[in-house]
Amino acid sequence: MQDGTFLSPGHPLETRLRGDVFCAACPTRQLLDRIADKWSTLILIVLGDGPMRFNALRHRIDGVSQKMLSQTLKALERDGLVSRSVAPTVPVSVTYAMTPLGRSLLAALQSMIDWAETHMDEVEAAQAAYDGRDRP
Amino acid sequence: MQDGTFLSPGHPLETRLRGDVFCAACPTRQLLDRIADKWSTLILIVLGDGPMRFNALRHRIDGVSQKMLSQTLKALERDGLVSRSVAPTVPVSVTYAMTPLGRSLLAALQSMIDWAETHMDEVEAAQAAYDGRDRP
DNA sequence: CTGCATCCGCAATGATACTG
DNA sequence: CAGTATCATTGCGGATGCAG
Numbered sequence: 424m425q426d427g428t429f430l431s432p433g434h435p436l437e438t439r440l441r442g443d444v445f446c447a448a449c450p451t452r453q454l455l456d457r458i459a460d461k462w463s464t465l466i467l468i469v470l471g472d473g474p475m476r477f478n479a480l481r482h483r484i485d486g487v488s489q490k491m492l493s494q495t496l497k498a499l500e501r502d503g504l505v506s507r508s509v510a511p512t513v514p515v516s517v518t519y520a521m522t523p524l525g526r527s528l529l530a531a532l533q534s535m536i537d538w539a540e541t542h543m544d545e546v547e548a549a550q551a552a553y554d555g556r557d558r559p
Numbered sequence: 560m561q562d563g564t565f566l567s568p569g570h571p572l573e574t575r576l577r578g579d580v581f582c583a584a585c586p587t588r589q590l591l592d593r594i595a596d597k598w599s600t601l602i603l604i605v606l607g608d609g610p611m612r613f614n615a616l617r618h619r620i621d622g623v624s625q626k627m628l629s630q631t632l633k634a635l636e637r638d639g640l641v642s643r644s645v646a647p648t649v650p651v652s653v654t655y656a657m658t659p660l661g662r663s664l665l666a667a668l669q670s671m672i673d674w675a676e677t678h679m680d681e682v683e684a685a686q687a688a689y690d691g692r693d694r695p
Numbered sequence: 696c697t698g699c700a701t702c703c704g705c706a707a708t709g710a711t712a713c714t715g
Numbered sequence: 716c717a718g719t720a721t722c723a724t725t726g727c728g729g730a731t732g733c734a735g
Contacts, residue, residue, distance in 0.1 A: 444601065444604070444672055444675065444676075445601065445605070445619055445620055445621055446621045447621045447622030448621075450679055450683065451672075451675050451676050451679055452621075454675045454679055454682055455597075455600065455601075455671065455672065455675045456597050458671060458674075458675065459595050459596065459597055459600045459671065460595065460597070461592050461595055461596075464591065464595045465580065465581065465591075468580065469581070483581055484581055485581055485582045485583040485584075486583035500689065501685065501686055501689040501690070502682045502685055502686060503681060503682055503684070503685020503686070503688075503689070504682075504685075524678060524681055524682070524685070527674065527678065528671075528674050528678070530670070531667065531670035531671045531673075531674050532671075534666070534667035534670055535591065535594060535595065535664075535667045535668070535671075536580055536587075536591065537667075538594075538663065538664050538667050539580065539587050539590045539591045539594065540580075540587055542660060542663065542664070543586055543587055543590055545639060545660050546590055546638045546639055546640075546660070547586065548639070549637065549638055549639025549640075549660070550637055550638060550639070552639075553636065553637040553639070554637070
């Protein structure tokens with residue numbers, strides 16, 4: 424976080440940009456940083472399939488800690504991407520679900536997943552080639 | 560990283576998933592973690608506009624440190640998403656560009672950027688609503 | 696029993712300075 | 716100009732403890 428400069432003046436791309444994702448202070452950038460987050464992506468994809476409880480999410484997303492899950496869910500709820508419903512049972516049941524806003528993002532995220540699954544072999548080949556070049 | 564269980568059996572999502580992004584050990588997950596990275600996304604979007612030199616990238620992407628830029632570029636090059644061309648001038652000129660593989664990912668990333676720019680106002684409204692609820 | 700907040704250890708990150 | 720090395724800091728991740 425530097426000062427409040429939004430766009431370095433004189434940049435050739437300045438006119439091409441609508442919002443501006445490249446300036447650290449711009450809200451668009453903040454939002455991108457959130458949805459481009461490791462856990463956020465996975466959580467949203469999972470919830471895109473249907474509502475789910477906290478521990479179900481925790482079990483579904485391998486490797487996530489309770490703290491990170493709780494933290495990320497709270498952030499996503501604050502951003503209006505995920506809704507949190509508390510059922511007054513004993514003990515309480517908290518269910519997380521996608522909001523319409525969050526659902527509108529799902530397509531883009533799904534594209535990333537699809538790409539990853541589709542081109543993973545090419546990436547692995549590239550990695551092997553890179554590692555075998557001159558780097559033992 | 561738990562044991563090698565890739566999919567919890569009996570999960571309703573089991574049939575819908577092709578690879579599996581939710582297991583920490585699956586390569587797809589590793590790849591997703593990479594492209595869903597904060598800096599990777601920005602670098603790829605910038606390079607999608609055309610080849611660029613190191614310092615140009617550094618200036619363009621506000622808030623990135625040399626270390627992170629260098630590190631992320633190296634990872635992206637290893638994954639075959641970005642190519643690194645060294646011109647034998649004095650001093651050396653290193654130019655980074657997208658590979659065809661990287662370009663195939665660009666559409667998905669651009670969708671995320673577009674979504675962020677389009678729905679930013681709704682997110683801000685949701686944030687304001689969330690902060691104003693019962694949280695001073 | 697479920698969900699969340701707090702503590703601490705550690706890896707990743709960021710800023711600075713230096714080399715090819 | 717491109718990139719690495721070093722050091723200070725942040726944040727993640729794990730364990731524990733508390734509230735409903």
